[in-house]
Amino acid sequence: MSARPSTRPEDWTGGVEVIRYQACGACGRVQYFRRNFCAACGATELAEKSASGEGTVYATSLVARAATPETRAHLPTTSCWSIPPKAFA
Numbered sequence: 001m002s003a004r005p006s007t008r009p010e011d012w013t014g015g016v017e018v019i020r021y022q023a024c025g026a027c028g029r030v031q032y033f034r035r036n037f038c039a040a041c042g043a044t045e046l047a048e049k050s051a052s053g054e055g056t057v058y059a060t061s062l063v064a065r066a067a068t069p070e071t072r073a074h075l076p077t078t079s080c081w082s083i084p085p086k087a088f089a
């Protein structure tokens with residue numbers, strides 16, 4: 001009998017309320033969505049960093065409809081869009 005796979009998304013914050021992102025060691029670009037390579041140049045030298053928490057929220061969106069039954073437990077959720085000039089440093 002095999003274990004049932006988890007439907008929870010991977011917690012890559014380490015349990016801390018912080019926005020985590022990756023910074024490319026080759027070109028310096030930052031990316032929020034975790035990848036095994038830089039989306040800009042393809043390099044694999046990525047450093048995990050924490051955003052400072054500073055920035056300006058320009059828009060929010062409340063999501064109340066689940067895309068799949070597995071994601072229903074995480075709703076409702078609010079997403080924020082911001083331009084964080086100091087957050088990713």
Ligand SMILES: [Zn+2]
Pocket residue numbers: 024025026027028029038039040041042043
């Ligand atoms: Zn890069």
